[in-house]
Amino acid sequence: MLKTRKIMGRNKPKFYNKRFFQHVLFWLFYVLFFGSIYGKYGNDYKWYMFESLCMLPFVMIATYTTIYVLLPFYLKKRNLILTVFLLVGLIASVTLGERIFLRRINQLPINSETLFGVTFLYLMLETNFMVAIAFTIKFGKKWKLQQQEKFEIEKQNLQAEMNLLKAQLHPHFLFNTMNNLYALSLEESAKTSEGIAKISDLLRSVLYECNEVEIELEKEIRLIENYIDLQQMRYGNRLKLTFDVRRPIHNFKIAPMLLFTFVENCFKHGSSNDPGNPYIHIKISTNEDEMLFVAENSKSQAVKMNGIKNEGIGLKNAQKRLDIIYGERHKLEITDTQNKFEAFLLIHK
Numbered sequence: 001m002l003k004t005r006k007i008m009g010r011n012k013p014k015f016y017n018k019r020f021f022q023h024v025l026f027w028l029f030y031v032l033f034f035g036s037i038y039g040k041y042g043n044d045y046k047w048y049m050f051e052s053l054c055m056l057p058f059v060m061i062a063t064y065t066t067i068y069v070l071l072p073f074y075l076k077k078r079n080l081i082l083t084v085f086l087l088v089g090l091i092a093s094v095t096l097g098e099r100i101f102l103r104r105i106n107q108l109p110i111n112s113e114t115l116f117g118v119t120f121l122y123l124m125l126e127t128n129f130m131v132a133i134a135f136t137i138k139f140g141k142k143w144k145l146q147q148q149e150k151f152e153i154e155k156q157n158l159q160a161e162m163n164l165l166k167a168q169l170h171p172h173f174l175f176n177t178m179n180n181l182y183a184l185s186l187e188e189s190a191k192t193s194e195g196i197a198k199i200s201d202l203l204r205s206v207l208y209e210c211n212e213v214e215i216e217l218e219k220e221i222r223l224i225e226n227y228i229d230l231q232q233m234r235y236g237n238r239l240k241l242t243f244d245v246r247r248p249i250h251n252f253k254i255a256p257m258l259l260f261t262f263v264e265n266c267f268k269h270g271s272s273n274d275p276g277n278p279y280i281h282i283k284i285s286t287n288e289d290e291m292l293f294v295a296e297n298s299k300s301q302a303v304k305m306n307g308i309k310n311e312g313i314g315l316k317n318a319q320k321r322l323d324i325i326y327g328e329r330h331k332l333e334i335t336d337t338q339n340k341f342e343a344f345l346l347i348h349k
Contacts, residue, residue, distance in 0.1 A: 027056060030130055054105060055098050055123075059130050062094040066131050067138040075142075091131070095124040201226050213325075214253040217291065221245055221284065224263050231267050239278055246285035254347065255325050259284070259293050261318040262343045266297035268314075269341070289349055296342040 035052040039045030066087065074083040099120050103110045202223065228243055266280045283294040322330050326347055335342040 058098045063134045215256045217252040241280045244283045250286045252286045261314045262295045293345040
């Protein structure tokens with residue numbers, strides 16, 4: 001408890017000293033600005049500087065009442081007519097007080113005829129000018145604070161959604177991988193043990209290398225290559241597959257398992273449903289500013305006749321991740337026809 005008080009004691013004075021200094025500068029500007037204007041007009045700088053100094057408490061009352069009472073009142077009640085009425089009443093009362101005080105220090109008579117006139121309007125404009133400046137500064141600070149709070153809330157919501165999508169991603173990947181292993185074991189293939197080793201490498205990559213927000217594109221490519229090797233054990237020569245990586249990769253980074261999801265989709269919703277001669281074509285290329293990824297797979301006759309959409313949870317997940325992480329920095333085009341499914345993805349740095 002003592003430690004907490006000590007910290008608060010250190011931080012608070014610095015904050016309040018800064019605010020106090022800003023307020024002093026603000027009111028110093030008022031005295032010098034209007035004292036100089038009236039002094040030049042009346043050819044008596046000392047007297048008008050003194051007058052501005054005498055008017056200072058009245059203008060401060062109008063200003064602080066506006067920004068600390070009327071502005072919060074309006075933001076809470078949202079009653080513009082009542083707020084304007086109170087503001088006009090406040091400015092008029094303060095200006096009247098200024099006018100009476102000026103007549104007093106100048107030892108001039110006070111009556112209704114002398115109080116209201118051109119000088120009264122000048123004083124009202126002077127007070128309004130300072131209130132308007134202070135109001136603009138205060139309102140601008142409140143707006144900036146609201147924008148920051150809004151940004152933080154959006155950021156937290158995006159992070160929560162990203163965490164949810166990641167939580168869905170790993171079980172989805174594990175489920176599909178175990179299905180591949182099951183398919184190999186059913187065939188009593190001698191490659192089952194090799195397939196287990198490949199799956200072990202895949203799981204290791206997912207668990208230990210894919211926990212960052214972004215990973216090197218080379219790591220994503222190695223993950224895809226291991227997955228393709230595993231699938232080719234299952235399909236053999238029946239699957240026509242091309243995997244074209246245009247190196248160098250230009251030190252490009254990408255969200256983990258993003259491209260992998262599209263590749264997995266090609267196998268799960270394309271070649272696995274095609275008993276004929278399925279094909280999959282995958283291309284990855286980069287330059288200094290962007291990365292291009294294209295994945296295309298054939299569709300079986302059964303899919304064509306039944307009109308089955310070639311997408312699953314993984315693909316929807318990938319689309320959401322793209323929107324959250326890259327926003328307008330990406331372009332995704334999905335072509336889903338009777339004969340093929342193609343994903344065209346362009347990501348800018």
